[in-house]
Amino acid sequence: MSPNAAAILRVTSRLGVSSSLLKRVIPSSHLITGRRFRSSSAAEASENGHQAIVDSWVVNVTGNDKELIGPRPDTWWTGKPPVHGVCPGVDAQGIIRSMPQPNLNTVTRQELRDYFDNCWTLTEVLFAGLQAEEPFYRPPYHNLRHPKIFYYAHPAALYANKFRVAGLVKEPINEYYEHIFETGVDEMQWDDLSKNDMLWPTVEEVKEYRQKVYDMVVDVIENHPAFETISQLEASPFWAVVMGTEHEKIHLETSSVLMRELPLNLLRTPENFPPLHPSVSKGISPDQEPVPGNDFPINQFVEIEAGNVTLGKPREFPSYGWDNEYGEKHMSVKPFKATKYLISNGEFLEFVKSGGYLDETVWEADGWKWRCFRNVKWPTFWVPTGPSGLHQYRLRTIFDVVDMPWSWPVNVNYHEAKAFANWKSDREGRDRTKGYRLITEAEHHRLRDSYMTDETLGASRDPGMVADGTAMSQQYGFNSNLAFGSESPVDAHKPASNGAHDVFGNVWHWCEDHMSALPKFKIHPYYSDFTLPCFDGQHNLILGGSFISCGDEASSFARFHFRPHFFQHAGFRLALPDQNDPALATSCMDNQGPFVGSNPFRSSRRDETNRKYQADIALRQLIHLHYASDTNIPQEARGYADKAAALLVDAAREFNVPTERALDVGCAVGGTSFALARAFHSVLGIDVSASLIETAQQIREEGSVPYFVADEGDIKQQALARRPTDIDAERVEFKHMDAMCIPPDTGSFNGVLVANVLDRLSSPSTLLGRLGGPRGLVRSGGILVISSPYTWMEQYTPKDLWLGGQETPNGDRRSFDGLNHALNEHFELIRRVQLPLAIREHTRKFEYVVSDATVWRHK
Numbered sequence: 135m136s137p138n139a140a141a142i143l144r145v146t147s148r149l150g151v152s153s154s155l156l157k158r159v160i161p162s163s164h165l166i167t168g169r170r171f172r173s174s175s176a177a178e179a180s181e182n183g184h185q186a187i188v189d190s191w192v193v194n195v196t197g198n199d200k201e202l203i204g205p206r207p208d209t210w211w212t213g214k215p216p217v218h219g220v221c222p223g224v225d226a227q228g229i230i231r232s233m234p235q236p237n238l239n240t241v242t243r244q245e246l247r248d249y250f251d252n253c254w255t256l257t258e259v260l261f262a263g264l265q266a267e268e269p270f271y272r273p274p275y276h277n278l279r280h281p282k283i284f285y286y287a288h289p290a291a292l293y294a295n296k297f298r299v300a301g302l303v304k305e306p307i308n309e310y311y312e313h314i315f316e317t318g319v320d321e322m323q324w325d326d327l328s329k330n331d332m333l334w335p336t337v338e339e340v341k342e343y344r345q346k347v348y349d350m351v352v353d354v355i356e357n358h359p360a361f362e363t364i365s366q367l368e369a370s371p372f373w374a375v376v377m378g379t380e381h382e383k384i385h386l387e388t389s390s391v392l393m394r395e396l397p398l399n400l401l402r403t404p405e406n407f408p409p410l411h412p413s414v415s416k417g418i419s420p421d422q423e424p425v426p427g428n429d430f431p432i433n434q435f436v437e438i439e440a441g442n443v444t445l446g447k448p449r450e451f452p453s454y455g456w457d458n459e460y461g462e463k464h465m466s467v468k469p470f471k472a473t474k475y476l477i478s479n480g481e482f483l484e485f486v487k488s489g490g491y492l493d494e495t496v497w498e499a500d501g502w503k504w505r506c507f508r509n510v511k512w513p514t515f516w517v518p519t520g521p522s523g524l525h526q527y528r529l530r531t532i533f534d535v536v537d538m539p540w541s542w543p544v545n546v547n548y549h550e551a552k553a554f555a556n557w558k559s560d561r562e563g564r565d566r567t568k569g570y571r572l573i574t575e576a577e578h579h580r581l582r583d584s585y586m587t588d589e590t591l592g593a594s595r596d597p598g599m600v601a602d603g604t605a606m607s608q609q610y611g612f613n614s615n616l617a618f619g620s621e622s623p624v625d626a627h628k629p630a631s632n633g634a635h636d637v638f639g640n641v642w643h644w645c646e647d648h649m650s651a652l653p654k655f656k657i658h659p660y661y662s663d664f665t666l667p668c669f670d671g672q673h674n675l676i677l678g679g680s681f682i683s684c685g686d687e688a689s690s691f692a693r694f695h696f697r698p699h700f701f702q703h704a705g706f707r708l709a710l711p712d713q714n715d716p717a718l719a720t721s722c723m724d725n726q727g728p729f730v731g732s733n734p735f736r737s738s739r740r741d742e743t744n745r746k747y748q749a750d751i752a753l754r755q756l757i758h759l760h761y762a763s764d765t766n767i768p769q770e771a772r773g774y775a776d777k778a779a780a781l782l783v784d785a786a787r788e789f790n791v792p793t794e795r796a797l798d799v800g801c802a803v804g805g806t807s808f809a810l811a812r813a814f815h816s817v818l819g820i821d822v823s824a825s826l827i828e829t830a831q832q833i834r835e836e837g838s839v840p841y842f843v844a845d846e847g848d849i850k851q852q853a854l855a856r857r858p859t860d861i862d863a864e865r866v867e868f869k870h871m872d873a874m875c876i877p878p879d880t881g882s883f884n885g886v887l888v889a890n891v892l893d894r895l896s897s898p899s900t901l902l903g904r905l906g907g908p909r910g911l912v913r914s915g916g917i918l919v920i921s922s923p924y925t926w927m928e929q930y931t932p933k934d935l936w937l938g939g940q941e942t943p944n945g946d947r948r949s950f951d952g953l954n955h956a957l958n959e960h961f962e963l964i965r966r967v968q969l970p971l972a973i974r975e976h977t978r979k980f981e982y983v984v985s986d987a988t989v990w991r992h993k
Contacts, residue, residue, distance in 0.1 A: 671734025760805025
């Protein structure tokens with residue numbers, strides 16, 4: 135065995151990976167070259183424009199990590215070290231907390247520099263808690279997120295990329311890094327597992343990159359003339375600067391959650407991180423039974439009167455805001471009751487002990503699937519200390535495990551919160567249609583104190599504009615901006631005037647609303663896809679922030695969102711609706727778009743059963759389009775899937791392009807993917823619709839799927855969609871994935887097909903921007919086929935993001951011209967043809983569509 139291979143085996147032995155396992159997951163050729171393999175592969179990946187794929191994350195661990203063990207040396211800090219009097223926001227005890235957001239109407243260069251320095255050092259203090267290399271590269275246990283090395287670099291890469299978009303700088307700092315560290319992961323389902331099998335840069339390499347980015351940002355803040363326009367807010371190039379700081383604070387929080395999920399032996403509490411709330415000393419040992427009213431407060435309900443609220447942040451408000459915060463929606467809120475406190479660990483214990491996690495009847499359907507998949511029996515940050523039947527627990531904080539503070543709010547996901555609400559309704563004999571649920575966005579506004587809407591107070595009506603971490607806790611009663619390094623008791627801080635505690639801070643509130651655009655919503659050109667891909671009915675709102683929410687996240691205008699299975703520092707309070715009118719009214723209801731796919735949101739006028747019926751019709755129509763041979767369809771519109779795939783396959787053969795990998799974007803039920811597999815050795819089909827991907831997967835695995843088509847009136851014909859018998863199904867893989875959020879580790883392809891999906895994307899330019907260039911989805915010399923009827927609709931795509939189809943003072947703007955403009959830098963047009971297709975409604979009625987199909991070759 136070579137010395138390098140032996141070194142890798144020694145490292146993996148320290149990680150608890152056996153040599154036999156290592157030999158199974160890392161080919162011998164990799165072991166022989168050892169570290170030289172890593173270096174040459176990283177260089178090769180950079181030159182080729184794509185990440186090197188490895189067989190196990192452990193090859194990223196070199197063992198050269200002495201400086202990453204124990205307190206960080208001075209060389210760790212790429213910005214200002216966390217020293218009182220040196221770094222803004224560091225107190226006399228050396229503890230760093232977040233500063234309030236800057237007032238962009240009055241901010242000076244020095245004040246903006248201080249805010250940036252505070253933000254930058256907060257990130258490095260948090261990551262100083264990772265011990266050795268392993269925690270930087272070890273994937274999270276759920277495999278739904280990147281390893282921490284990504285999040286160590288990601289905020290820096292965003293500064294570099296957005297500064298270029300805004301015109302503040304012209305050149306990249308490291309184009310390869312700014313590609314691989316650009317896009318995070320928004321997993322589509324709780325079982326959408328990622329292998330995390332990338333070859334990442336070393337920690338030292340990323341630290342050097344961070345140093346260069348820091349120097350660039352400081353130079354821009356101190357010297358760029360565009361600073362004089364900062365009071366123009368969204369119109370100023372300096373909007374990219376505060377976009378960078380607020381983005382970094384988002385990942386300060388998400389990174390802390392990922393650290394909370396790591397094994398404790400890989401962490402230590404950083405010296406400069408805020409301490410846990412003092413009440414941690416009152417936690418009781420696992421063998422003690424918590425006493426309601428003593429170890430945690432007995433919850434009760436406060437009555438909230440009916441009233442009107444206005445959702446949305448005024449565009450002239452002088453602080454940074456994300457696109458989804460802006461707009462204006464007026465809602466009338468019926469009277470309701472809400473729990474005085476967030477649901478505490480102690481209150482949630484009764485649900486756990488009564489078998490709530492094992493009772494399917496209290497779970498929503500998707501929640502029960504998630505619970506079974508993960509085999510969950512208690513909240514994720516509870517640490518059992520004995521057999522499960524004893525219900526003895528301690529609590530995991532970010533960097534430690536402590537005796538359970540039963541008075542702290544419970545951290546759960548949306549599925550768990552809903553199960554608790556249903557369980558409590560059932561226990562009290564309440565009809566669930568009138569029973570407990572989570573609060574809505576409008577109800578959260580009704581819980582807030584009136585000063586937050588008092589415009590005479592100016593910017594100070596938002597505590598996030600005037601209060602640092604210490605002031606947030608002491609003056610406003612909010613555990614946010616890192617007042618503490620943990621949650622606090624649900625009754626520790628002063629309540630709002632209506633009696634509700636922790637309306638802001640401590641933990642986020644899961645809400646019943648889905649993230650949706652407010653009226654007058656606009657994307658910002660510097661980050662057009664920040665929220666747009668999440669207008670899909672699959673992301674629940676979270677409001678109020680947590681103890682580690684900083685900057686914009688701690689603002690009263692913040693609106694954030696996560697998939698219901700996701701863990702954040704998030705909990706919930708219960709609401710009891712008006713018993714005379716309990717109908718749910720959410721901010722996403724009657725939404726006019728934009729949204730992903732067909733309208734996924736609730737309607738006050740539309741029956742949910744009818745909506746699902748319409749979705750089922752659309753599914754059957756797509757199955758028929760992809761797999762049926764319908765003699766009633768005009769000849770030129772038959773065989774759509776084969777004809778679309780042939781455009782790509784024929785061009786690949788014409789230009790001698792290898793047929794190794796193909797990507798089918800918007801694959802629907804998979805007919806085009808199977809057709810591509812006749813020529814390509816590996817085909818990945820992706821679609822944003824879970825039901826379409828499930829159907830495609832069923833056809834792949836079982837060979838067929840039954841369905842029916844409408845004949846006449848109520849008369850139906852049974853049909854069977856069959857997988858083509860002349861293809862190898864093993865060549866095809868289907869993934870639930872958003873075309874606008876294709877992660878970098880998806881790799882590159884010899885051919886990419888984008889069929890009839892472009893005009894249903896909320897930001898088509900986002901996908902087009904991922905296709906070409908040295909880091910694009912299409913390999914150099916590869917083939918791209920795009921077909922679309924250009925049926926632009928504002929419910930799917932904001933008008934200012936349409937590629938064409940608009941009348942302008944300078945003449946008509948055609949979609950093909952917009953497409954050509956977006957692609958011609960990296961692609962040459964080979965041919966343009968018309969591709970007809972017919973979607974069956976019934977035997978004698980079809981929707982006839984003619985797509986404009988363009989074939990391109992990557993230069």
